[in-house]
Amino acid sequence: xxxxxxxxxxxxxxxxxxxxxxxxxxxxxxxxxxxxxxxxxxxxxxxxxxxxxxxxxxxxxxxxxxxxxxxxxxxxxxxxxxxxxxxxxxxxxxxxxxxxxxxxxxxxxxxxxxxxxxxxxxxxxxxxxxxxxxxxxxxxxxxxxxxxxxxxxxxxxxxxxxxxxxxxxxxxxxxxxxx
Numbered sequence: 001x002x003x004x005x006x007x008x009x010x011x012x013x014x015x016x017x018x019x020x021x022x023x024x025x026x027x028x029x030x031x032x033x034x035x036x037x038x039x040x041x042x043x044x045x046x047x048x049x050x051x052x053x054x055x056x057x058x059x060x061x062x063x064x065x066x067x068x069x070x071x072x073x074x075x076x077x078x079x080x081x082x083x084x085x086x087x088x089x090x091x092x093x094x095x096x097x098x099x100x101x102x103x104x105x106x107x108x109x110x111x112x113x114x115x116x117x118x119x120x121x122x123x124x125x126x127x128x129x130x131x132x133x134x135x136x137x138x139x140x141x142x143x144x145x146x147x148x149x150x151x152x153x154x155x156x157x158x159x160x161x162x163x164x165x166x167x168x169x170x171x172x173x174x175x176x177x178x179x
Contacts, residue, residue: 040095040096041095041096041116041117041118042093042094042095042096042118043090043091043092043093043094043096043118044092044118045092046089046090046091046092047089047090047092047094047118047121048087048088048089048090048121049067049087049088049089049090049100049115049121049122049123050085050086050087050088050121050122050123051085051086051100051113051122051123051124051125052084052085052086052124052125052126053065053080053084053086053102053111053124053125053126054084054124054125054126055108055109055111055126055127056127059084060080060084060102060104061080061082061083061084062080062081062082062104062105063079063080063102063103063104063105063108064077064078064079064080064102064103064105065077065078065079065080065086065088065100065101065102065103065125066100066101066103067088067090067098067099067100067115068098068099068101069095069098069099070097070098070099070141070142075090075091075094075098076088076089076090076091086125088100096115096116096117096118097114097115097116097141097142097143098114098115099112099113099114099115099133099142100112100113100114100115100123100125101125102125110130111125111126111127111129111130112125112129112130112133112134113125113126113129113130113132113133114129114132114133114136114137114142114147116142116143116144116147117144128154131150131154132147132150132151132154133147133150134150135149135150135154136149136150
C-alpha cells in the first residue's frame with residue numbers, strides 16, 4: 001500500500017495540532033502563589049473574633065470593624081465604642097479566608113488583617129497587619145504561604161545592638177558571627 005506523502009504530512013500536522021489543542025484545554029492555569037493551594041477551611045461553629053485596633057499614633061477607640069469575604073461581602077460587623085478592643089461573632093460555616101477591616105469614623109485610612117486559620121481567634125488590626133495582608137493579596141491571595149512571605153522582612157531590627165551594652169565576648173560569635 002502506497003501512502004501519498006502530501007496527505008500524510010497534512011494528516012500528521014492535523015493530528016499534532018489537535019493533540020496540542022487538547023493538551024492546552026486540559027491543563028489548568030498555574031496558581032499565582034508560589035505555594036500549593038490550601039483546602040477549603042471554614043468555621044465549624046459560631047466563633048468570636050477579637051483583638052485590638054491601633055494606628056501609628058496609638059489605640060483607636062472609634063470606628064467600625066467589619067468581617068468580609070474575599071469579594072468584599074460583609075459577613076458581620078461591630079462598632080468600637082470608646083475602646084480599642086473589638087469582638088465580632090462569625091457564623092458557623094463561614095468559609096475562610098475572611099478579612100477584618102477597620103473603618104474610621106472621621107477621615108483616616110482603613111486598616112485590614114487577613115484571617116486564614118479557624119483555630120486562631122485573636123487578630124490585631126494595625127498598619128503592619130495591613131501591609132502584610134496587602135502584600136499577600138498581591139502575591140496571589142490570603143494563604144498561609146503568602147502571608148508568611150509577606151510578613152518576612154516587615155519587622156524591624158535596631159541598627160545598633162543596644163541590648164548588650166558592655167558585651168565582652170568575641171564579636172565574631174555574637175548573633176552567629178559576622179554577617
